[in-house]
Amino acid sequence: MLKIFNTLTRKKEIFKSIVKNKIGIYVCGVTVYDLCHLGHARTFLIFDMIIRYLKNCNYKVNYIRNITDIDDKIILKSIQKKESFVNFSNRMILEMNNDFSKINLLKPNFEPKVSNCINNIIKIISNLIKKKYAYIGKNGDVFFSIKKYSNYGKISNRKINNFKKKNIFHNSLSIKKDFEDFVLWKLSKKDNEPHWSSPWGEGRPGWHIECSAITEKYLGCEFDIHGGGIDLLFPHHENEIAQSSCFNDSFSVSYWIHTGLLVINNLKMSKSLNNSLILKDVLKKFDGDVIRFFFLSTHYRSPLEYFEEKIKKSKKSFEKIRKAVLFLNSGFFSSFNNFCNSSIIEEDNFHSAMKNDFNTPKAISVLFSIVKKINFFKKNKNLKNVFLYSFKLKELVKILGFFTDQNVFLKDKDINEETLKKRNKKKSIALFIKLRNKARKQKKWDLADSFKEKLLEFGVVIEDKSYKDLK
Known part of the structure:
Protein backbone atom coordinates (compact mmCIF):
# COMPACT_ATOMS: atom_id res chain seq x y z
CA MET A 1 0.00 0.00 0.00
CA LEU A 2 1.14 3.52 -0.78
CA LYS A 3 2.26 5.73 2.11
CA ILE A 4 2.81 9.49 1.81
CA PHE A 5 4.38 11.87 4.31
CA ASN A 6 1.71 14.47 5.08
CA THR A 7 3.18 17.83 6.08
CA LEU A 8 -0.04 18.70 7.88
CA THR A 9 0.21 15.77 10.31
CA ARG A 10 4.01 15.36 10.08
CA LYS A 11 3.83 11.61 9.58
CA LYS A 12 3.52 9.02 6.85
CA GLU A 13 -0.06 8.06 6.14
CA ILE A 14 -1.65 5.33 4.06
CA PHE A 15 -2.91 6.99 0.92
CA LYS A 16 -6.60 6.78 0.17
CA SER A 17 -8.20 8.94 -2.49
CA ILE A 18 -11.46 10.77 -1.84
CA VAL A 19 -13.00 9.22 -4.97
CA LYS A 20 -11.96 5.66 -5.75
CA ASN A 21 -9.24 5.45 -8.41
CA LYS A 22 -9.31 9.22 -8.98
CA ILE A 23 -6.94 11.87 -7.66
CA GLY A 24 -7.14 15.66 -7.69
CA ILE A 25 -3.76 17.33 -7.23
CA TYR A 26 -2.75 20.97 -7.20
CA VAL A 27 0.84 22.22 -7.36
CA CYS A 28 1.76 25.89 -6.99
CA GLY A 29 3.27 26.97 -10.29
CA VAL A 30 5.81 29.52 -11.51
CA THR A 31 5.67 33.29 -11.16
CA VAL A 32 6.82 34.12 -14.66
CA TYR A 33 8.93 37.24 -14.10
CA ASP A 34 12.11 35.58 -15.38
CA LEU A 35 13.51 32.36 -16.83
CA CYS A 36 13.05 29.19 -14.75
CA HIS A 37 15.94 28.17 -12.52
CA LEU A 38 17.10 24.76 -11.34
CA GLY A 39 15.09 25.07 -8.11
CA HIS A 40 11.88 25.24 -10.16
CA ALA A 41 13.05 22.19 -12.08
CA ARG A 42 13.48 20.15 -8.91
CA THR A 43 10.03 20.94 -7.53
CA PHE A 44 8.12 20.22 -10.72
CA LEU A 45 10.22 17.21 -11.67
CA ILE A 46 9.49 15.68 -8.26
CA PHE A 47 5.76 16.12 -8.75
CA ASP A 48 6.11 14.78 -12.28
CA MET A 49 7.61 11.62 -10.75
CA ILE A 50 4.79 11.44 -8.19
CA ILE A 51 2.09 11.85 -10.82
CA ARG A 52 3.68 9.27 -13.10
CA TYR A 53 3.76 6.77 -10.26
CA LEU A 54 0.17 7.45 -9.25
CA LYS A 55 -0.85 6.85 -12.86
CA ASN A 56 1.15 3.62 -12.84
CA CYS A 57 -0.96 2.62 -9.79
CA ASN A 58 -4.00 3.00 -12.09
CA TYR A 59 -5.25 6.27 -10.66
CA LYS A 60 -6.88 8.75 -13.00
CA VAL A 61 -5.07 11.98 -12.08
CA ASN A 62 -6.48 15.48 -12.49
CA TYR A 63 -3.35 17.63 -12.25
CA ILE A 64 -3.72 21.41 -11.85
CA ARG A 65 -0.75 23.79 -11.85
CA ASN A 66 -1.25 27.55 -11.94
CA ILE A 67 0.77 30.26 -13.64
CA THR A 68 1.19 33.56 -11.78
CA ASP A 69 1.23 36.01 -14.66
CA ILE A 70 0.42 39.17 -12.67
CA ASP A 71 2.69 40.24 -9.83
CA ASP A 72 4.75 43.24 -8.70
CA LYS A 73 7.95 41.72 -10.11
CA ILE A 74 6.28 40.96 -13.44
CA ILE A 75 5.02 44.53 -13.68
CA LEU A 76 8.47 45.93 -12.90
CA LYS A 77 10.19 43.65 -15.43
CA SER A 78 7.68 44.42 -18.17
CA ILE A 79 8.21 48.17 -17.62
CA GLN A 80 11.98 47.68 -17.77
CA LYS A 81 11.62 45.68 -20.99
CA LYS A 82 9.14 48.25 -22.35
CA GLU A 83 6.57 45.51 -22.96
CA SER A 84 3.00 45.09 -21.86
CA PHE A 85 2.72 42.71 -18.93
CA VAL A 86 0.69 40.37 -21.19
CA ASN A 87 3.40 40.14 -23.87
CA PHE A 88 6.17 39.83 -21.30
CA SER A 89 4.46 37.11 -19.24
CA ASN A 90 3.44 35.16 -22.36
CA ARG A 91 7.03 35.23 -23.57
CA MET A 92 8.22 33.89 -20.22
CA ILE A 93 5.54 31.18 -20.32
CA LEU A 94 6.82 30.01 -23.72
CA GLU A 95 10.35 29.86 -22.30
CA MET A 96 9.07 27.90 -19.29
CA ASN A 97 7.22 25.38 -21.45
CA ASN A 98 10.26 24.89 -23.65
CA ASP A 99 12.51 24.26 -20.63
CA PHE A 100 10.00 21.90 -19.00
CA SER A 101 9.66 19.86 -22.20
CA LYS A 102 13.43 19.24 -22.13
CA ILE A 103 13.22 17.66 -18.68
CA ASN A 104 10.29 15.47 -19.79
CA LEU A 105 7.58 17.01 -17.60
CA LEU A 106 4.02 15.85 -18.14
CA LYS A 107 1.68 18.70 -18.94
CA PRO A 108 -1.00 19.47 -16.32
CA ASN A 109 -4.62 18.76 -17.17
CA PHE A 110 -5.22 22.47 -16.60
CA GLU A 111 -2.70 25.27 -16.24
CA PRO A 112 -4.76 28.42 -15.60
CA LYS A 113 -3.26 31.88 -15.56
CA VAL A 114 -4.15 34.08 -12.62
CA SER A 115 -5.24 36.83 -15.01
CA ASN A 116 -7.95 34.49 -16.32
CA CYS A 117 -9.33 33.79 -12.85
CA ILE A 118 -10.02 37.34 -11.63
CA ASN A 119 -13.78 36.82 -11.32
CA ASN A 120 -13.24 33.77 -9.09
CA ILE A 121 -10.81 35.75 -6.95
CA ILE A 122 -13.26 38.64 -6.55
CA LYS A 123 -16.00 36.17 -5.58
CA ILE A 124 -13.93 34.73 -2.74
CA ILE A 125 -12.76 38.13 -1.47
CA SER A 126 -16.35 39.42 -1.46
CA ASN A 127 -17.42 36.40 0.57
CA LEU A 128 -14.57 36.89 3.08
CA ILE A 129 -15.52 40.55 3.56
CA LYS A 130 -19.16 39.59 4.05
CA LYS A 131 -18.16 37.05 6.72
CA LYS A 132 -15.93 39.64 8.48
CA TYR A 133 -12.74 37.67 7.78
CA ALA A 134 -11.47 40.45 5.53
CA TYR A 135 -11.64 44.24 5.62
CA ILE A 136 -10.74 47.28 3.56
CA GLY A 137 -7.62 49.01 4.83
CA LYS A 138 -7.08 52.74 5.12
CA ASN A 139 -5.24 52.80 1.78
CA GLY A 140 -8.10 51.01 0.00
CA ASP A 141 -6.41 47.58 -0.17
CA VAL A 142 -8.33 44.55 1.07
CA PHE A 143 -6.70 42.53 3.88
CA PHE A 144 -7.35 39.17 5.49
CA SER A 145 -7.60 39.36 9.29
CA ILE A 146 -5.49 36.52 10.65
CA LYS A 147 -6.83 36.80 14.20
CA LYS A 148 -10.33 36.03 12.94
CA TYR A 149 -9.16 32.53 11.96
CA SER A 150 -8.55 30.51 15.13
CA ASN A 151 -6.64 27.67 13.44
CA TYR A 152 -3.98 29.88 11.88
CA GLY A 153 -0.60 28.13 12.11
CA LYS A 154 -1.98 24.57 11.73
CA ILE A 155 0.41 23.55 8.94
CA SER A 156 3.49 25.67 9.73
CA ASN A 157 3.09 25.19 13.49
CA ARG A 158 3.56 28.92 14.06
CA LYS A 159 1.54 30.90 16.58
CA ILE A 160 0.44 34.45 15.91
CA ASN A 161 1.82 35.85 19.16
CA ASN A 162 5.21 34.31 18.35
CA PHE A 163 5.59 36.16 15.06
CA LYS A 164 8.59 38.44 15.04
CA LYS A 165 7.52 42.05 14.75
CA LYS A 166 9.47 43.91 12.12
CA ASN A 167 10.60 47.51 12.20
CA ILE A 168 8.15 48.35 9.45
CA PHE A 169 5.22 47.49 11.68
CA HIS A 170 4.56 51.10 12.66
CA ASN A 171 4.33 52.04 8.98
CA SER A 172 1.94 49.23 8.08
CA LEU A 173 -0.21 49.87 11.14
CA SER A 174 -1.61 52.96 9.51
CA ILE A 175 -3.15 50.95 6.66
CA LYS A 176 -4.10 47.60 8.28
CA LYS A 177 -5.29 46.47 11.68
CA ASP A 178 -2.52 43.99 12.53
CA PHE A 179 0.99 43.47 11.23
CA GLU A 180 0.31 39.81 10.36
CA ASP A 181 -2.70 40.58 8.12
CA PHE A 182 -2.01 39.93 4.43
CA VAL A 183 -3.32 41.58 1.30
CA LEU A 184 -6.06 40.05 -0.83
CA TRP A 185 -6.57 42.91 -3.29
CA LYS A 186 -4.22 45.78 -4.15
CA LEU A 187 -5.51 49.04 -5.52
CA SER A 188 -3.59 50.39 -8.50
CA LYS A 189 -1.18 53.09 -7.38
CA LYS A 190 -0.02 54.19 -10.85
CA ASP A 191 -1.79 54.72 -14.16
CA ASN A 192 0.49 52.30 -16.02
CA GLU A 193 -0.17 49.38 -13.69
CA PRO A 194 -2.34 46.53 -15.00
CA HIS A 195 -5.68 46.50 -13.22
CA TRP A 196 -9.17 45.00 -13.14
CA SER A 197 -12.45 46.39 -11.89
CA SER A 198 -13.66 45.25 -8.49
CA PRO A 199 -16.17 46.39 -5.82
CA TRP A 200 -13.18 47.98 -4.00
CA GLY A 201 -11.76 49.83 -6.99
CA GLU A 202 -9.35 49.21 -9.87
CA GLY A 203 -6.59 46.87 -8.82
CA ARG A 204 -5.13 43.37 -8.91
CA PRO A 205 -5.11 40.31 -6.62
CA GLY A 206 -2.58 39.56 -3.91
CA TRP A 207 -0.43 36.46 -4.26
CA HIS A 208 -2.01 34.07 -1.73
CA ILE A 209 -5.62 34.43 -2.85
CA GLU A 210 -4.95 33.18 -6.37
CA CYS A 211 -4.35 29.55 -5.32
CA SER A 212 -7.53 29.45 -3.23
CA ALA A 213 -9.53 30.70 -6.20
CA ILE A 214 -7.96 28.29 -8.68
CA THR A 215 -8.30 25.18 -6.50
CA GLU A 216 -11.92 26.08 -5.73
CA LYS A 217 -12.66 26.47 -9.45
CA TYR A 218 -10.88 23.35 -10.74
CA LEU A 219 -10.92 20.91 -7.80
CA GLY A 220 -13.67 22.09 -5.47
CA CYS A 221 -13.48 22.46 -1.70
CA GLU A 222 -12.09 18.95 -1.08
CA PHE A 223 -9.23 17.36 -3.01
CA ASP A 224 -6.49 14.82 -2.47
CA ILE A 225 -3.06 16.43 -2.77
CA HIS A 226 -1.67 19.94 -2.55
CA GLY A 227 2.01 20.36 -3.33
CA GLY A 228 4.85 22.82 -3.63
CA GLY A 229 8.33 23.62 -2.39
CA ILE A 230 8.95 23.69 1.35
CA ASP A 231 9.68 27.43 1.03
CA LEU A 232 5.95 27.91 0.32
CA LEU A 233 4.88 26.31 3.60
CA PHE A 234 4.89 29.69 5.33
CA PRO A 235 3.35 32.08 4.71
CA HIS A 236 1.86 31.03 1.37
CA HIS A 237 0.24 27.70 2.23
CA GLU A 238 -0.65 28.82 5.73
CA ASN A 239 -2.47 31.82 4.32
CA GLU A 240 -4.11 29.71 1.65
CA ILE A 241 -5.53 27.31 4.23
CA ALA A 242 -6.83 30.23 6.30
CA GLN A 243 -8.65 32.03 3.51
CA SER A 244 -9.98 28.83 1.86
CA SER A 245 -11.27 27.49 5.20
CA CYS A 246 -13.01 30.79 5.97
CA PHE A 247 -14.53 30.95 2.50
CA ASN A 248 -15.82 27.38 2.71
CA ASP A 249 -16.14 25.44 5.97
CA SER A 250 -15.79 22.20 4.02
CA PHE A 251 -12.36 23.04 2.61
CA SER A 252 -10.02 20.10 3.06
CA VAL A 253 -6.83 18.79 1.50
CA SER A 254 -6.07 15.17 2.40
CA TYR A 255 -2.30 15.27 1.88
CA TRP A 256 0.13 18.19 1.77
CA ILE A 257 3.40 17.31 0.00
CA HIS A 258 6.44 19.59 0.11
CA THR A 259 9.73 19.18 -1.72
CA GLY A 260 13.06 19.99 -0.08
CA LEU A 261 15.10 23.02 -1.07
CA LEU A 262 17.78 23.06 -3.71
CA VAL A 263 20.70 24.84 -2.06
CA ILE A 264 23.91 26.38 -3.29
CA ASN A 265 26.65 27.57 -0.93
CA ASN A 266 24.35 26.70 2.01
CA LEU A 267 21.64 29.06 0.77
CA LYS A 268 18.30 28.35 -0.87
CA MET A 269 18.57 28.74 -4.63
CA SER A 270 16.49 31.79 -5.41
CA LYS A 271 16.37 34.63 -7.89
CA SER A 272 15.88 37.08 -5.03
CA LEU A 273 19.20 35.91 -3.53
CA ASN A 274 20.89 36.22 -6.92
CA ASN A 275 22.31 32.69 -6.67
CA SER A 276 20.04 30.82 -9.06
CA LEU A 277 21.23 28.65 -11.92
CA ILE A 278 19.09 29.18 -15.01
CA LEU A 279 17.64 25.85 -16.15
CA LYS A 280 18.24 26.70 -19.79
CA ASP A 281 21.98 27.11 -19.11
CA VAL A 282 22.23 23.84 -17.18
CA LEU A 283 20.47 22.03 -20.05
CA LYS A 284 23.31 23.10 -22.35
CA LYS A 285 25.66 20.90 -20.29
CA PHE A 286 23.39 18.05 -19.16
CA ASP A 287 20.35 16.48 -20.81
CA GLY A 288 16.97 16.21 -19.13
CA ASP A 289 17.41 12.60 -18.04
CA VAL A 290 20.70 13.37 -16.28
CA ILE A 291 19.06 16.25 -14.41
CA ARG A 292 16.15 13.96 -13.50
CA PHE A 293 18.57 11.30 -12.26
CA PHE A 294 20.46 13.89 -10.19
CA PHE A 295 17.25 15.01 -8.48
CA LEU A 296 15.73 11.56 -7.95
CA SER A 297 18.95 10.21 -6.43
CA THR A 298 18.07 12.24 -3.31
CA HIS A 299 14.78 11.80 -1.45
CA TYR A 300 12.32 14.50 -2.44
CA ARG A 301 11.88 15.84 1.11
CA SER A 302 15.60 16.24 1.74
CA PRO A 303 17.55 19.40 0.88
CA LEU A 304 19.82 18.90 -2.11
CA GLU A 305 23.06 20.82 -2.55
CA TYR A 306 24.05 21.60 -6.10
CA PHE A 307 27.57 21.72 -7.39
CA GLU A 308 28.70 20.75 -10.86
CA GLU A 309 31.01 17.92 -9.83
CA LYS A 310 28.08 16.20 -8.15
CA ILE A 311 25.91 16.26 -11.26
CA LYS A 312 28.88 15.11 -13.35
CA LYS A 313 29.13 12.04 -11.10
CA SER A 314 25.40 11.51 -11.56
CA LYS A 315 25.90 11.58 -15.31
CA LYS A 316 28.55 8.85 -15.13
CA SER A 317 26.32 6.68 -12.97
CA PHE A 318 23.33 7.23 -15.20
CA GLU A 319 25.29 6.15 -18.29
CA LYS A 320 25.23 2.59 -16.94
CA ILE A 321 21.44 2.61 -17.09
CA ARG A 322 21.42 4.44 -20.42
CA LYS A 323 23.68 1.81 -22.02
CA ALA A 324 21.50 -1.01 -20.74
CA VAL A 325 18.35 0.62 -22.09
CA LEU A 326 20.11 1.43 -25.39
CA PHE A 327 20.88 -2.27 -25.80
CA LEU A 328 17.28 -3.31 -25.27
CA ASN A 329 15.89 -0.54 -27.47
CA SER A 330 17.15 -2.46 -30.51
CA GLY A 331 13.65 -3.02 -31.82
CA PHE A 332 13.08 -6.72 -31.11
CA PHE A 333 11.91 -6.45 -27.52
CA SER A 334 8.37 -5.52 -28.49
CA SER A 335 8.03 -9.09 -29.76
CA PHE A 336 8.74 -10.54 -26.32
CA ASN A 337 5.97 -9.09 -24.18
CA ASN A 338 4.54 -12.52 -23.43
CA PHE A 339 8.00 -13.97 -23.02
CA CYS A 340 8.80 -11.40 -20.34
CA ASN A 341 5.66 -11.60 -18.25
CA SER A 342 7.53 -13.35 -15.46
CA SER A 343 8.14 -11.30 -12.32
CA ILE A 344 11.48 -10.65 -10.68
CA ILE A 345 12.22 -9.83 -7.05
CA GLU A 346 13.75 -6.49 -8.07
CA GLU A 347 10.42 -5.41 -9.51
CA ASP A 348 8.76 -5.94 -6.13
CA ASN A 349 11.61 -4.12 -4.39
CA PHE A 350 11.24 -1.17 -6.74
CA HIS A 351 7.54 -0.77 -5.99
CA SER A 352 8.10 -1.27 -2.26
CA ALA A 353 10.51 1.66 -2.33
CA MET A 354 8.17 3.87 -4.35
CA LYS A 355 5.20 3.07 -2.13
CA ASN A 356 7.21 4.13 0.91
CA ASP A 357 6.77 7.88 0.38
CA PHE A 358 8.28 7.78 -3.14
CA ASN A 359 11.73 6.63 -2.01
CA THR A 360 13.45 7.18 -5.37
CA PRO A 361 17.05 6.70 -4.08
CA LYS A 362 16.09 3.17 -3.01
CA ALA A 363 14.21 2.59 -6.28
CA ILE A 364 17.25 3.72 -8.29
CA SER A 365 19.48 1.32 -6.33
CA VAL A 366 17.13 -1.44 -7.51
CA LEU A 367 17.63 -0.32 -11.13
CA PHE A 368 21.38 -0.69 -10.70
CA SER A 369 20.98 -4.18 -9.29
CA ILE A 370 19.04 -5.06 -12.45
CA VAL A 371 21.76 -3.55 -14.67
CA LYS A 372 24.33 -5.65 -12.80
CA LYS A 373 22.33 -8.82 -13.44
CA ILE A 374 21.84 -7.95 -17.13
CA ASN A 375 25.60 -7.63 -17.56
CA PHE A 376 26.13 -10.93 -15.73
CA PHE A 377 23.60 -12.77 -17.89
CA LYS A 378 25.03 -11.26 -21.08
CA LYS A 379 28.49 -12.41 -20.07
CA ASN A 380 27.18 -15.92 -19.42
CA LYS A 381 25.03 -15.90 -22.58
CA ASN A 382 21.83 -16.51 -20.65
CA LEU A 383 19.60 -14.84 -23.25
CA LYS A 384 16.34 -15.71 -21.53
CA ASN A 385 17.30 -13.74 -18.43
CA VAL A 386 18.87 -10.97 -20.48
CA PHE A 387 15.48 -10.52 -22.14
CA LEU A 388 13.56 -10.75 -18.90
CA TYR A 389 15.67 -8.33 -16.83
CA SER A 390 16.18 -5.89 -19.71
CA PHE A 391 12.45 -5.78 -20.36
CA LYS A 392 11.74 -5.11 -16.67
CA LEU A 393 14.42 -2.40 -16.56
CA LYS A 394 12.82 -0.62 -19.49
CA GLU A 395 9.42 -0.72 -17.78
CA LEU A 396 10.72 0.61 -14.46
CA VAL A 397 12.84 3.47 -15.81
CA LYS A 398 9.84 4.74 -17.74
CA ILE A 399 7.75 4.78 -14.56
CA LEU A 400 10.26 7.30 -13.17
CA GLY A 401 10.03 9.37 -16.36
CA PHE A 402 13.35 8.42 -17.98
CA PHE A 403 13.70 7.85 -21.72
CA THR A 404 10.25 9.17 -22.56
CA ASP A 405 11.82 10.87 -25.57
CA GLN A 406 13.03 8.20 -28.00
CA ASN A 407 15.57 10.67 -29.43
CA VAL A 408 17.48 10.29 -26.17
CA PHE A 409 19.25 7.35 -27.81
CA LEU A 410 20.58 9.62 -30.53
CA LYS A 411 22.29 12.12 -28.25
CA ASP A 412 25.59 10.28 -28.32
CA LYS A 413 27.75 11.98 -30.97
CA ASP A 414 28.82 8.57 -32.28
CA ILE A 415 25.25 7.48 -32.89
CA ASN A 416 22.94 8.83 -35.56
Missing part, protein backbone atom coordinates in the same frame (compact mmCIF):
# COMPACT_ATOMS: atom_id res chain seq x y z
CA GLU A 417 19.55 7.55 -36.57
CA GLU A 418 20.73 5.69 -39.67
CA THR A 419 23.62 3.87 -37.98
CA LEU A 420 21.38 2.99 -35.06
CA LYS A 421 18.83 1.40 -37.38
CA LYS A 422 21.55 -0.60 -39.13
CA ARG A 423 23.09 -1.65 -35.84
CA ASN A 424 19.73 -2.70 -34.42
CA LYS A 425 18.80 -4.67 -37.54
CA LYS A 426 22.10 -6.54 -37.62
CA LYS A 427 21.90 -7.38 -33.91
CA SER A 428 18.27 -8.44 -34.23
CA ILE A 429 18.93 -10.79 -37.14
CA ALA A 430 21.88 -12.42 -35.42
CA LEU A 431 19.94 -12.87 -32.21
CA PHE A 432 16.86 -14.37 -33.87
CA ILE A 433 19.00 -16.85 -35.79
CA LYS A 434 20.71 -17.91 -32.56
CA LEU A 435 17.39 -18.22 -30.70
CA ARG A 436 15.82 -20.19 -33.55
CA ASN A 437 18.68 -22.67 -33.65
CA LYS A 438 18.46 -23.11 -29.90
CA ALA A 439 14.69 -23.68 -30.09
CA ARG A 440 15.18 -26.33 -32.82
CA LYS A 441 17.80 -28.12 -30.72
CA GLN A 442 15.29 -28.20 -27.88
CA LYS A 443 12.60 -29.39 -30.35
CA LYS A 444 10.45 -26.36 -29.60
CA TRP A 445 9.17 -26.19 -33.16
CA ASP A 446 6.43 -23.59 -32.64
CA LEU A 447 8.89 -21.21 -31.00
CA ALA A 448 11.41 -21.84 -33.80
CA ASP A 449 8.75 -21.05 -36.41
CA SER A 450 7.91 -17.78 -34.66
CA PHE A 451 11.56 -16.75 -34.91
CA LYS A 452 11.59 -17.72 -38.58
CA GLU A 453 8.58 -15.48 -39.21
CA LYS A 454 10.27 -12.64 -37.38
CA LEU A 455 13.37 -13.04 -39.60
CA LEU A 456 11.16 -12.76 -42.66
CA GLU A 457 10.14 -9.30 -41.44
CA PHE A 458 13.81 -8.36 -41.71
CA GLY A 459 13.99 -9.77 -45.25
CA VAL A 460 15.92 -12.87 -44.17
CA VAL A 461 14.83 -16.21 -45.65
CA ILE A 462 15.92 -19.30 -43.70
CA GLU A 463 16.39 -22.62 -45.48
CA ASP A 464 15.83 -25.32 -42.86
CA LYS A 465 18.35 -28.04 -42.25
CA SER A 466 17.81 -31.28 -40.46
CA TYR A 467 18.35 -31.46 -36.72
CA LYS A 468 21.55 -33.54 -37.15
CA ASP A 469 23.11 -30.79 -39.24
CA LEU A 470 22.92 -28.46 -36.25
CA LYS A 471 25.10 -30.70 -34.09
